[in-house]
Amino acid sequence: xxxxxxxLPPGDKVPRTERGRKxxxxxxxxxxxxxxxxxxxxxxxTGITRRAGVALGTFYTYFDSKDEVFHALVQDLSxxxxxxxxxxxxxxxxxxxxxxxxxxxxxRFAREHKxxxxxxxxxxxxxxxSFRAHYExxxxxxxERLKRGAARGExxxxxxxxxxxxxxxxxxxxxxxxxxxxxxxPTDDVAGIASDLLARGLKAED
Amino acid sequence: xxxxxxxLPPGDKVPRTERGRKxxxxxxxxxxxxxxxxxxxxxxxTGITRRAGVALGTFYTYFDSKDEVFHALVQDLSxxxxxxxxxxxxxxxxxxxxxxxxxxxxxRFAREHKxxxxxxxxxxxxxxxSFRAHYExxxxxxxERLKRGAARGExxxxxxxxxxxxxxxxxxxxxxxxxxxxxxxPTDDVAGIASDLLARGLKAED
DNA sequence: TCGAAACATGAATCATGTTTCAACTTAGAA
DNA sequence: TTCTAAGTTGAAACATGATTCATGTTTCGA
Numbered sequence: 001x002x003x004x005x006x007x008l009p010p011g012d013k014v015p016r017t018e019r020g021r022k023x024x025x026x027x028x029x030x031x032x033x034x035x036x037x038x039x040x041x042x043x044x045x046t047g048i049t050r051r052a053g054v055a056l057g058t059f060y061t062y063f064d065s066k067d068e069v070f071h072a073l074v075q076d077l078s079x080x081x082x083x084x085x086x087x088x089x090x091x092x093x094x095x096x097x098x099x100x101x102x103x104x105x106x107x108r109f110a111r112e113h114k115x116x117x118x119x120x121x122x123x124x125x126x127x128x129x130s131f132r133a134h135y136e137x138x139x140x141x142x143x144e145r146l147k148r149g150a151a152r153g154e155x156x157x158x159x160x161x162x163x164x165x166x167x168x169x170x171x172x173x174x175x176x177x178x179x180x181x182x183x184x185x186p187t188d189d190v191a192g193i194a195s196d197l198l199a200r201g202l203k204a205e206d
Numbered sequence: 207x208x209x210x211x212x213x214l215p216p217g218d219k220v221p222r223t224e225r226g227r228k229x230x231x232x233x234x235x236x237x238x239x240x241x242x243x244x245x246x247x248x249x250x251x252t253g254i255t256r257r258a259g260v261a262l263g264t265f266y267t268y269f270d271s272k273d274e275v276f277h278a279l280v281q282d283l284s285x286x287x288x289x290x291x292x293x294x295x296x297x298x299x300x301x302x303x304x305x306x307x308x309x310x311x312x313x314r315f316a317r318e319h320k321x322x323x324x325x326x327x328x329x330x331x332x333x334x335x336s337f338r339a340h341y342e343x344x345x346x347x348x349x350e351r352l353k354r355g356a357a358r359g360e361x362x363x364x365x366x367x368x369x370x371x372x373x374x375x376x377x378x379x380x381x382x383x384x385x386x387x388x389x390x391x392p393t394d395d396v397a398g399i400a401s402d403l404l405a406r407g408l409k410a411e412d
Numbered sequence: 413t414c415g416a417a418a419c420a421t422g423a424a425t426c427a428t429g430t431t432t433c434a435a436c437t438t439a440g441a442a
Numbered sequence: 443t444t445c446t447a448a449g450t451t452g453a454a455a456c457a458t459g460a461t462t463c464a465t466g467t468t469t470c471g472a
Contacts, residue, residue: 015448015449016447016448016449017438017439017440017447017448017449018439019438019439019448019449020448020449023449023450039331040247040331041246041247041331041332044428044429044430045429045430045431046429046430054450054451055450055451055452056430056431056451056452056453057431057432057433057450057451057452057453058449058450058451059431060430060431060432061448061449061450064431065430065431066429066430095408096408096409118331121330121331122330122331124327124328125245125246125247125324125327125328125331126247132387135379135382139383146408149408150410153410154409154410155408155409155410156408156409156410156411157410159408160399162380162383162384162391162396162399162400163399163403163408165379165380165382165383165384166376166379166380166399166400166403167376168379169375169376169377169378169379169380169382170372170373170375170376170379171375172375172379173341173371173372173374173375173376173378174368174371174372174375176341176371176375177345177368177371178368178371181338185368190368193366193368193369193372194368194372197369197372197404197407198403198407198408199407199408199409200407200409201403201404201405201406201407202301202302202352202355202361202362202365202369202404202405203302203360203361203362203405203406204356204359204360204361204362204363205362221418221419222417222418222419223417223418223419223468223469223470224469225418225419225468225469226418226419229419229420250458250459250460251459251460251461252459252460260420260421261420261421261422262421262422262423262460262461263420263421263422263423263461263462263463264419264420264421265461266460266461266462267418267419267420270461271460271461272459272460
């Protein structure tokens, strides 16, 4: 299910052979399923190894603990989300259209990977450092884009970190509502509404 | 710490005497502390009863399980948040100023009650029904306000559910960043930036 | 003042699921 | 071929902490 090949850092237990790398990959993919489906608390190592088709003990060849897989997983998935969003970008595009494209890409991704969404959300409680890092990095990236837009004269010159967090929150909640919980509106429509909000605000036409 | 007097519904274990009601209140307040500080998983019933100053067994006079206290707590706190936001409202105010006031109230509240923030967030995993209900209710309330603003001609006539979710997401993430994680900007400044975004969008002045 | 219903207690029981470990298999270098 | 490091196995040991319950204590209406 997960095809990222980014080298995961599971402490000192890095696999040394091809077989090892494959097993590690199987475990991570199984963990994504297990955690995504049952949540951290209800997930069990047994469930992970069963899904991965390996014995219970094998798990401890690659991870020191339940918390550690979760951490590795968040790193892995966080990178996936980043890539998905980045793929939707085009530096030529105008600033607000860029945000629209990023959101549209994010929504499409979220629909395909609802588990990922849940896991990153849950990292707030299981692995707070990663959670914080994930959102701070994301916000920083948005802020960069906004500043670039301002420099080009497309956006107001006072775009700030708060604006970036506002946009990110918007995106996350729109994703929750229109990708994870319900798909009653096309992703492009949702992204369109959001970008229109960024462009013109909500005021009635004068 | 919690002064709400809303009648909690802990199943069939409603206290019948004054003493009982007091103990229940102590347990709920203790639970808010324990869950807020350690998260659902790391929180223990022992921790709750210790904080409440009662014996372990007493807990089960009022709740059937750990999940049930958490549920009762989310109901309790969700009502608190609602009240806090409502208090900041004034039907006379113009639509966007109303949203600004609501956010400002929310941010102040979040700074005072960081645990509450965490607990409601964590309900996504421990008590998904309540989580969903909390945000759907909140979004509905925002949407109502927006429609009222549109009817008064202050907002665009096409304000939608998506707008409500966008605003809610904005508020939640601004709360996370500028109330829970860091207080480096006055709540009113943050609310001002957000309301300005709603009013004019991000485009450069023409 | 009395008795029954409420409430409180905390040691003991239980359930669950993580982690260890000693024996075994596989891969691949010499 | 042979040897060794890497990888695999799953039953058993452990840890943790949620519940139970039999025994007091308190409250309060009659």
